[in-house]
Amino acid sequence: MADDLLRMTDTDASSGGRRDIQREWPAWLLLAVLWAFSFWAKGHLPARTPMHWNLQGAVDGWGSPLEAALLLPGLATVVYLVILAFDWGRLDFKAARAMSPATTRQIRLLVMLLMAGLQGLVLGAALRGGALHSSRTMVLLCLFCICLGNLMPRLEPNAWAGIRIPPTLENRDVWKRTHRLGGRWLLISGLVGLPLCLLPEPLANLLPVPIIVLPLLMATIYAYWLRHHMEHHASHLTESR
Secondary structure, rough: OHHHHHHHHHHHHHHHHHHHHHHHHHHHHHHHHHHHHHHHHOOOOOOEEEEEEOOOOOOOOOOOOHHHHHHHHHHHHHHHHHHHHHHHOOOOOOHHHHOOEEEEEEEHHHHHHHHHHHHHHHHHHHHHHHOOOOHHHHHHHHHHHHHHHHHHHOOOOOOOOOOOOHHHHOOOHHHHHHHHHHHHHHHHHHHHHHHHOOHHHHOOOOOOOHHHHHHHHHHHHHHHHHHHHHHHHHHHHHOOO
């Protein structure tokens, strides 16, 4: 299905497909629902609204209903518009337009889904007046990693997304192989993390480190190793001549 979308949208460049505003309706619909829900919740939140929870799920930060309701929707809208500006060339980073329009749309939608999910969890806990169960946050994080891991092999070198380190930016082959392998590790990490979300909360709270940091750290190490291996192989070929 995603591959069909890629093939369909890759032909858009000649007909202005990158700027086909009609294709943005899923993100717009999601943002509209996010804003509508947040405005509705604002009228039902207590005057002293919980906004931050510690590792045990207890409230350790408070704010006004306005802050609690509108902070994440505002941030999500800004992030969406900035990524859109990169993709459509409103910002002067030509490398940002190297990827398929379908891929960048999927990235935008995935980021919006993550932020909408976080807003739902935060406002849900605030409306209930109870603790924010970190296991639910971890489930959302694992699902995000699964989707991102599936998407990473499709990323092309660009100005804002991916593992942007010297080895990957200097060599497209290193970029592709790193993101293909890193995406696989991230997907597996998310799948393994889902059942671990059932662990008691103190243990479940440790999941973000291995689920996100470890696969990306391994991919970074792999990229540097791959560049060194390729340079070493090239030098041997040169010497043999």
